[in-house]
Amino acid sequence: MPERVGKYEIIKEVGRGSTGSVYLSHDPYYGRDVAIKVYNLETTDDGEKSRVARKMFLSEAHMVGMLQHPNILPIYDAGEEGGHYYIVTEFVHGARTLSAYCKPDNLLRVDDVVEIVYKCAKALSYAHSRGVIHRDIKPSNIMLTVESDVRIIDFGIAIVADSEISRIEGIAGSPSYMSPEQVQSLEITNRSDIYSLGAVMYELLTGYRPFRAGNLSKLLHQIVYATPPPIHTLRQNMPEELESVAALAMHKDPVKRYRTGQEFAADLTRVHQRLRAETNKIDRHEQFAMLRRLKFFHEFSHSEIWEVLRASQWQEYAQDEEIVKEGEIDDRFYIIVTGSVHVERLGRTLGLLGSGECFGETSYVHGAKRLATIRGDGGVTVMKVSSTLLEQVSASCQLRFNKAFLRSLIGRLQGVEVPAPVVG
Numbered sequence: 001m002p003e004r005v006g007k008y009e010i011i012k013e014v015g016r017g018s019t020g021s022v023y024l025s026h027d028p029y030y031g032r033d034v035a036i037k038v039y040n041l042e043t044t045d046d047g048e049k050s051r052v053a054r055k056m057f058l059s060e061a062h063m064v065g066m067l068q069h070p071n072i073l074p075i076y077d078a079g080e081e082g083g084h085y086y087i088v089t090e091f092v093h094g095a096r097t098l099s100a101y102c103k104p105d106n107l108l109r110v111d112d113v114v115e116i117v118y119k120c121a122k123a124l125s126y127a128h129s130r131g132v133i134h135r136d137i138k139p140s141n142i143m144l145t146v147e148s149d150v151r152i153i154d155f156g157i158a159i160v161a162d163s164e165i166s167r168i169e170g171i172a173g174s175p176s177y178m179s180p181e182q183v184q185s186l187e188i189t190n191r192s193d194i195y196s197l198g199a200v201m202y203e204l205l206t207g208y209r210p211f212r213a214g215n216l217s218k219l220l221h222q223i224v225y226a227t228p229p230p231i232h233t234l235r236q237n238m239p240e241e242l243e244s245v246a247a248l249a250m251h252k253d254p255v256k257r258y259r260t261g262q263e264f265a266a267d268l269t270r271v272h273q274r275l276r277a278e279t280n281k282i283d284r285h286e287q288f289a290m291l292r293r294l295k296f297f298h299e300f301s302h303s304e305i306w307e308v309l310r311a312s313q314w315q316e317y318a319q320d321e322e323i324v325k326e327g328e329i330d331d332r333f334y335i336i337v338t339g340s341v342h343v344e345r346l347g348r349t350l351g352l353l354g355s356g357e358c359f360g361e362t363s364y365v366h367g368a369k370r371l372a373t374i375r376g377d378g379g380v381t382v383m384k385v386s387s388t389l390l391e392q393v394s395a396s397c398q399l400r401f402n403k404a405f406l407r408s409l410i411g412r413l414q415g416v417e418v419p420a421p422v423v424g
Helices: 047-061 110-129 190-206 216-225 240-249 261-279 284-293 302-310 395-413
Strands: 008-016 020-027 032-039 075-081 084-090 142-144 150-152 312-317 322-324 332-345 348-353 373-386
Touching: 008 032, 032 047, 047 075, 047 084, 110 142, 110 150, 110 190, 110 261, 190 240, 190 261, 240 261, 284 302, 284 332, 302 312, 302 395, 322 332
Parallel strands: none
Antiparallel strands: 008 020, 020 032, 032 084, 075 084, 142 150, 312 373, 322 373, 332 348, 332 373
């Protein structure tokens, strides 16, 4: 690891790939943390890899300061020093790529997916208006910040209008997300990016890529000729209009797709409005404000609360409605946002838990059964936090959550809050 690259002192390595490494650094002039991608050009014996890496460096360097959009990772600087070719970008603390949310057991809520793809579509529309076609839109090239914002990254193989720098022969993108015209080496337009974003949305909604095959040739054949399984067959209760949006974005014929990212975003806005109207969800910022007031979250930072929010689902329960059943296996933690709940065991009521309190500690033990039944005491709003999704948040957030949860349980065991045994 170099001690310095250009004017930047290296703090630590944060990533490594086939074409180079990424380091965290600090820009003292602007007082901000930055990420430095250092390309491997001279340190490999593979001449073709070095040539490709150089092309990718030149492509990104060409766009320094070109794309100024809140949902595109900004490129601040580029240079070469002592054989090191490097790109300097924003460093987003705690962000992770969408790849973490493309598994059937770790999916985001449908309305969250719609909002994420909406932001990406708007960002691509902006890039396209500047003559830039990304050409490699995929989950690992889209970052989700701890505030649930989006950054599109890695323009290393982008096509830039009126520039020959980006013409990298033999590289077309990532096969699973390539448009039919990319597969067939036809002319690439902005609608190719729209197809790729549609494929990303499909995977975020279902946990599966639109097309899967045992080898590359079969995969590419499917992309050109096959129809992906309908989304509702892979995830229940999927809005029909959302399936229609995905199908239009991924139409085989680019002429019949959305013409622009703006059109794509407009349809997603309509879907999101219907979803909000149907479910009557509380606005995320209102949810944040409610959590901020709960004693459970008093020691959490702003960003850590947003992380927990993204890993959770909110649900309302009526009087005596069962929330958790004794003897069942469940991997979720529960925090009471408003109202209170009855704690029952072996048919006997043990006590009440109120807002800001938690239950579900058996989630710490894989496969453990619930020790008590929890029922609503009048109207109650509960936040369910998936243990699987909680594993995806930052280490500091996990530690804060575990400490708050265990502190509440220890207090209850000591009889400070509820004179009852472990809730479960």
